[in-house]
Structures are given as C-alpha cells and as structure tokens.
Amino acid sequence: MNAPVTSQSRCGDCPIRHRAVCARCNADELDELDGIKYYRTYEAGQPIIWSGDVMTFVGSVVSGIASLTQTMEDGRTQMVGLLLPSDFVGRPGREGAAYDVAATTDVVMCCFRKKPFEELMERTPHIAHRLLEMTLDELDAAREWMLVLGRKTAREKIASLLAIIARRDATLTPGGATNRMVFDLPLTREAMADYLGLTLETVSRQISALRKDGIIELEGKRHVTVPDMRLLMEEAGDDSDGGFLG
C-alpha cells in the first residue's frame, strides 16, 4: 500500500497535517519544511517506535492505523491510543518515546526531523498552538477511554469501540434517512481486546451477541453494518450521540 493523498487525510483542517500531506496546497510555511520532512511506510504488524527509544522525528499518520501500546514485564499489554490519519506522533521537547508504536494496518507516516521541527515551532506560535489543541483533544479522548476501561461492561466496551471506529471511518448509507452505517474493522479481535482491556474470547463472544441481537450485521469477520447507530450508542451506555446527530 502506498501513500495516497486521499480526502481521508482531511487536508486543510490542521496546519501540520495540511503541509505534511497535501502537495497541492502551498501553505505559508511550506517552504521552510522542505528538507526536514520525509515519508516512511510500515507494513501491518511492524513496529514503528519502541518505548524508550530516542525519538529522532515527529510526524503524523497519512494513511492506515497505528497503535500506542504499553506493556508490563509479565507481558500484559494495554493499548492506550489509536492513531488515525492526521493524528500526530511524538512529543516536541521529549527525548525518549513513552510507548510502543506499531502499525496495525499498513501505515504511511509523514515525518519531520525532530530538531528542526522544534526550532520551527519556536518561531511559529501557530504550530505550537495547534499542537496544544491536538494534545488537549488526545487528553479528552484518553480520559473518555478511562471511563470505558474502568466502568463499562464487556458489551458496552465493544459497542463503544465500534462507535468510535464508525465515527471516524464510516459512511452514512447514501439515500438513507436512517442512521445506518457501514465500515470495516481495522483491528483484529486481539487488538480490540488489547484496547478494551478484555480477552479476545470475550471480544468474539460479545460481537456474536451484538450480531444475534441485531445491533450489528457482519459480513465476513471484518465488514460491519450498523442498521441504527442510535441502538449502538445505547448499547455503549453513552447518552451523548457521539457527534452523529444534530
């Protein structure tokens, strides 16, 4: 899989992403970035960064999905974040990486050499500002996930995960006044389990249960149809509509 400049990368919303991804936009500081940015591709399953490594770059995901994972010495792992296209990787001002980053699907990253990027950030408050905003978003997402991990049942966890993936990946079925949504799961059952603090068997069982109850439809193991997002949100135990409805 190669680096497609798709509408999925949402060019034009984030200045960093914008410049990184989209060759057709000559944004203000674009020139300054020449020579410090480069692209890298990773195959599904490949590690991108190991926790503790010295970071030499920061960057953003262009396409594919990467995961942030923490591991205990005894092997227990917890995924602590999903990186979707446009998400930023790396901590300006930090030496080492805090978590393992791995490609969950094939991934294209747009990287900036860290030093020059930090200098650029010094000179360009706009970037620092945008980065703060993105970090606050990530913090919100992390904290929302703490509620999922700490208090939700297995079924609610699955529903919450499906809702998140739907929110970021799915398309409304054209022509429908309904809340039908269709998307592909970008994660294995095991990866879902890591994200949800469950075992893969429980994930499998709960997905089967949701299918049996008509909340979702499955074609193969990955292709999901949600006939009515409102039912799914209800299962997620989440009164908020997740941004789907008005």
Added chain:
Amino acid sequence: MNAPVTSQSRCGDCPIRHRAVCARCNADELDELDGIKYYRTYEAGQPIIWSGDVMTFVGSVVSGIASLTQTMEDGRTQMVGLLLPSDFVGRPGREGAAYDVAATTDVVMCCFRKKPFEELMERTPHIAHRLLEMTLDELDAAREWMLVLGRKTAREKIASLLAIIARRDATLTPGGATNRMVFDLPLTREAMADYLGLTLETVSRQISALRKDGIIELEGKRHVTVPDMRLLMEEAGDDSDGGFLG
C-alpha cells in the same frame, strides 16, 4: 482552610504557577496579570465545575486536591484525573468543561479570567509552550492510568495508587538509608474506588490485605507508612521505580 502560600505550591518551577502563587517573586509578566487573577477556596466535597458548564476561568491548584470525574447517566462514575498543587485546570480555547471538577480536600485555586489569559497566551509563547508541556505530562499520566485500569488486578491497582500518592506527597523518613515513606491518604475509600475502577469494599479489602502482608502499615484509616517502597512497587506490577531510586 485559607490560602497559605506554602512550599508545597512549589513556586518557581512553573511560570504560570509561579506568578499565580507567589507574591514575593516579581517575575517578568507579573504586572500584566494584575486584575485578571483572583483566588477561590472550596471546601472538601464541594463542586468546582460541572461538566458542560461554560468555563469563565482557567487556573491552577494552590493547595489541596481536586478530582476530575466522568459520570454515566446511570450513575457509574470514573475519576479521570487528580489535580495536585500546581496542576492546571481548564482548556484555553475551549468553551465548555469536559468533566466534573470537585474538591476532594479543602482546595485553594488561583484563577485567571479566561479571555485575558488567552490573550496573554497569544502574546507570550513561553506560556503556551509551558502549557503544552504540562498537557503532554497529563496525557502521559492518563495513558499510564489506562494500563492500570485495563490490565491490573485490584491489589496492583491499590499499590499503584499508593505509589503515585507517595511519589507526590511523601517524605523519606529522615536518617534512613531505607526506602521507608510516610504519608496521609487524601482520598476516602470511595474516591479511591472511583479512581481505580473498583468498589469501595474491594479497596478496603485489598488495603487490609496489603497491611496483613506487611507491605504497608496503617495508623488510623488515613496515615500510611510504607516500610520499603521497593516492595510496594513490586506489588504494583511496575518494574520502573517510579522515580524513587537512582
């Protein structure tokens, strides 16, 4: 309890906190802050901000401990963060509050009216920078907590919490070459349960178990002595020393 300017507020480390707390330091932008900052005190248990409220201020904790909590409609709650002295509250650039904030102990806050603070931030990259750094720290802490919530046993959760509180509150027993630490729990059993994704009964039982096993000593319900922090860290399932040792 009134607003003491104690060494606990760690004046001098963070520019924002520095200016907010310490009348004896005339830091560079101190003058500019006059007229936009004020202090507020809250009694233990009192709400500070409700989720969804329009935020009119940002600020930092001067003394006491506040908690960030998320609640589901059916009443299940999960604490998603602890705010200790020097921690920042509020999201520059955001309208509404994302979580409930409440005083866990008596709390003194140093507040800045939001609008002028944001303008100040525009003019002062240093502050934006510092804020980004603090937010990245919070993000790390939140993600570390996701591992605790998702993968640790009740006993490990308790040990992890005690370790965190010790790290930020405790004093090494003077004259000891050992790793003995002494501190007071600033949280009720219920608050601990909310933080750890447990019930208060389980918290109580596990604390009793740790006491029985000699990992901790208790005087009353709140005063804790840890004879050897290394044993506690081991119980936490955490190979890192949490910053205690060399």
Added chain:
DNA sequence: GGCAAGCCTTGACCCAGATCAACCGGGATC
C-alpha cells in the same frame, strides 16, 4: 451520656469475564 451520620471493615454469596480447550474456515504453500 445517648444518638445519628459518615466512613470503614468484614463476611457470604454470586456472576461477568478469564482461562483452558476444541474446533472452524479461508488463504497460502506445496
């Protein structure tokens, strides 16, 4: 002193989800 309210502890029991194990099905390789 007596009483009530909070906070905490402990016991008995139960259940959601983990664990262990068997099996399925599709794709790659020979």
Added chain:
DNA sequence: GATCCCGGTTGATCTGGGTCAAGGCTTGCC
C-alpha cells in the same frame, strides 16, 4: 487437492471482584 497456519468462534469451567448485608469506630449534636 492436501496441509498448514492464522484469525476467529464456541463450549466448559473457574475465579476475582461485585453485590448485599451486618456491624464497628469516630465525630458531632442533642
């Protein structure tokens, strides 16, 4: 086509922590 492998499903059983319930210890109020 036979075989293997990998991801997924399903069943049987076990158990950590939840739930329900009964006190205990402090503190404050009458």
